[in-house]
Amino acid sequence: MAHRHEVIVVGAGGAGLTAALYAAREGADVAVGSKLYPTRSHTGAAQGGIGAALGNVEEDHWEWHMFDTVKGGDYLTDQDAAEVFAKEVIEAVIELEHMGLPFDRLPNGKIAQRRFGGHTKDWGKAPVHRAAHAADRTGHMILQTLYQQCVKHNITFYNEFHVTDVILEDGVAKGLVAYELATGELHLFEAKAIVIASGGFGRIYKITSNAYTLTGDLQAILYRKGLPLEDMEFYQFHPTGLYPLGILLTEGARGEGGILRNALGERFMERYAPTIKDLAPRDMVSRAMYLEVREGRGCGPKKDHVLLDLTHLPPEVIEKKLPDITEFSRIYLGVDPLKEPVPVMPTAHYAMGGIPTTLWGQVIQDENNTVVPGLYAAGEAACVSLHGANRLGTNSLGDLVVFGRRAGIHAARFAKDADYHELTEAHLGPSRERIERIKNSKGKERVAALRAELQQSMMDNASVFRTGELLSKQVEVLKELMDRYKNIAIDDKGEAYNTELVEALELGYLLEVSEALVHSALNRTESRGAHAREDYPERDDRNWLKHTLAYKVEDGKVAFRYKPVVLGRFEPKARTY
Numbered sequence: 001m002a003h004r005h006e007v008i009v010v011g012a013g014g015a016g017l018t019a020a021l022y023a024a025r026e027g028a029d030v031a032v033g034s035k036l037y038p039t040r041s042h043t044g045a046a047q048g049g050i051g052a053a054l055g056n057v058e059e060d061h062w063e064w065h066m067f068d069t070v071k072g073g074d075y076l077t078d079q080d081a082a083e084v085f086a087k088e089v090i091e092a093v094i095e096l097e098h099m100g101l102p103f104d105r106l107p108n109g110k111i112a113q114r115r116f117g118g119h120t121k122d123w124g125k126a127p128v129h130r131a132a133h134a135a136d137r138t139g140h141m142i143l144q145t146l147y148q149q150c151v152k153h154n155i156t157f158y159n160e161f162h163v164t165d166v167i168l169e170d171g172v173a174k175g176l177v178a179y180e181l182a183t184g185e186l187h188l189f190e191a192k193a194i195v196i197a198s199g200g201f202g203r204i205y206k207i208t209s210n211a212y213t214l215t216g217d218l219q220a221i222l223y224r225k226g227l228p229l230e231d232m233e234f235y236q237f238h239p240t241g242l243y244p245l246g247i248l249l250t251e252g253a254r255g256e257g258g259i260l261r262n263a264l265g266e267r268f269m270e271r272y273a274p275t276i277k278d279l280a281p282r283d284m285v286s287r288a289m290y291l292e293v294r295e296g297r298g299c300g301p302k303k304d305h306v307l308l309d310l311t312h313l314p315p316e317v318i319e320k321k322l323p324d325i326t327e328f329s330r331i332y333l334g335v336d337p338l339k340e341p342v343p344v345m346p347t348a349h350y351a352m353g354g355i356p357t358t359l360w361g362q363v364i365q366d367e368n369n370t371v372v373p374g375l376y377a378a379g380e381a382a383c384v385s386l387h388g389a390n391r392l393g394t395n396s397l398g399d400l401v402v403f404g405r406r407a408g409i410h411a412a413r414f415a416k417d418a419d420y421h422e423l424t425e426a427h428l429g430p431s432r433e434r435i436e437r438i439k440n441s442k443g444k445e446r447v448a449a450l451r452a453e454l455q456q457s458m459m460d461n462a463s464v465f466r467t468g469e470l471l472s473k474q475v476e477v478l479k480e481l482m483d484r485y486k487n488i489a490i491d492d493k494g495e496a497y498n499t500e501l502v503e504a505l506e507l508g509y510l511l512e513v514s515e516a517l518v519h520s521a522l523n524r525t526e527s528r529g530a531h532a533r534e535d536y537p538e539r540d541d542r543n544w545l546k547h548t549l550a551y552k553v554e555d556g557k558v559a560f561r562y563k564p565v566v567l568g569r570f571e572p573k574a575r576t577y
């Protein structure tokens with residue numbers, strides 16, 4: 001079946017819905033395709049808040065927010081992106097409020113704000129209240145609010161449509177192919193402009209805060225087609241995953257006064273970040289937790305985790321401001337945060353790298369910022385590069401609305417002057433072949449087993465601390481897994497709701513993004529932000545103050561090009577807190 005829309009957005013999370021909304025406001029005919037029902041998108045799981053220098057609780061300035069973002073990103077952040085972001089996110093939060101988002105309030109009626117890791121006042125002197133929040137359900141509220149607005153603007157939704165191909169011909173984006181889960185039918189979409197907002201890929205790791213569906217689909221599809229992925233080596237582990245499951249406990253818990261303690265009861269972050277302690281950026285806190293465990297100060301019978309202590313906080317703060325995480329802890333561990341500290345360990349959380357874009361979301365294909373006409377990306381799938389080597393908490397939700405909006409507006413304006421491309425049934429061919437190959441395979445490999453091996457090996461060889469030796473080992477593991485993936489077989493040969501087939505497709509994407517990550521990590525011989533090489537422990541600005549662009553050559557072979565970091569107001573300095 002064929003469809004036609006001026007702007008088609010892939011993904012109905014915060015980035016996709018924002019892009020769709022603003023494209024529709026520009027007067028374009030807009031559709032959103034999503035493999036999930038929109039309000040099940042992972043933005044709905046975001047807890048702690050959206051950062052903006054509103055200054056409602058105390059003095060704050062967009063320049064301070066920009067500085068924190070650049071320093072938090074270990075100076076790999078493009079400073080033009082950080083400036084646009086820190087300015088425009090203020091307007092964006094107020095606009096969300098006007099759309100009806102039920103933010104928590106201060107007694108004077110203004111939007112309440114809380115502290116978060118790495119957000120400071122006066123250029124790093126002390127933590128600042130910057131995160132606007134709706135209890136610890138901020139993402140849920142953002143998603144519901146944006147979805148209502150999209151419905152109001154008559155945007156067409158294709159729900160449970162799994163995009164399997166982006167049609168790129170003569171260097172131009174022409175359309176999409178999607179697999180309809182309910183029927184097993186392949187659909188062809190003609191578009192003048194396409195916005196990719198398909199989220200992250202935390203499922204490459206065993207312990208993760210990410211949903212099962214975060215498998216890097218569109219990153220992998222473009223990478224297979226010869227487009228680059230930027231800065232994939234920078235993957236963030238969030239310090240407070242509920243041990244041993246990895247379910248997230250928001251940094252807002254430490255923002256409200258929570259403290260991390262080791263087996264000796266010590267507030268160990270005092271040693272690693274004397275100024276802002278438990279509110280240091282995530283890369284630093286995660287490494288500190290690993291070091292405490294390694295040096296024998298871990299908790300529990302296996303001495304393999306630390307504790308998040310909230311017991312000194314007033315019960316009403318925990319119950320009212322952190323209701324969801326309190327429930328998670330009670331339900332999954334039987335631990336009541338009011339009465340005892342909660343076991344935690346870092347959990348794979350956020351991809352700083354992704355599809356490279358300009359400040360207007362246009363996808364670029366090389367170090368000269370050559371754009372792919374008609375192709376846009378925003379949100380966690382994209383890399384603008386706002387977050388550099390390490391994202392600050394609350395800056396992703398801001399990224400979605402600031403750069404989602406820009407991508408939507410630009411895509412709609414581009415579409416106004418563009419023509420449709422004639423697509424034919426033949427464009428369904430590659431997707432049909434891939435699906436039929438999996439369905440008809442007589443191979444012996446199973447999806448769940450291969451995925452488990454991938455996730456465990458990525459955890460062992462390419463997580464918080466890395467070495468050349470472990471990464472080289474993982475290069476070989478991935479080659480072998482990719483080989484075995486060719487012999488993957490499934491039992492369900494049906495058409496309707498064939499989730500086994502979808503999982504097999506997703507495993508292919510997970511392998512591709514893992515390949516880009518591991519090769520990029522092996523290639524970068526320095527430590528910066530979330531990329532910590534024990535064999536190269538120092539940051540090396542002379543050789544590595546640059547973005548990686550990773551291009552797939554063939555399975556197991558990756559080529560690199562480099563893009564300069566956009567510097568500006570803030571000279572790279574040693575990063576201490």
Ligand SMILES: Cc1cc2nc3c(=O)[nH]c(=O)nc-3n(C[C@H](O)[C@H](O)[C@H](O)COP(=O)(O)OP(=O)(O)OC[C@H]3O[C@@H](n4cnc5c(N)ncnc54)[C@H](O)[C@@H]3O)c2cc1C
Pocket residue numbers: 010011012013014015016033034035036037038041042043044045046047048049050051138139161162163164197198199200209210211214217218248250349350378379380381393394395396397398400
């Ligand atoms: C537990 C948790 C808590 C967080 N808390 C915060 C926070 O407090 N503050 C903050 O700033 N950030 C937070 N983050 C990070 C932030 O929530 C995410 O980075 C952000 O929501 C990603 O939004 P997105 O729109 O890019 O993607 P998502 O919301 O993940 O949406 C992706 C969309 O793409 C669609 N899709 C994917 N593949 C396909 C395909 N093949 N075909 C069709 N559709 C597809 C999906 O259906 C979905 O609609 C948190 C993250 C997690 C996991």
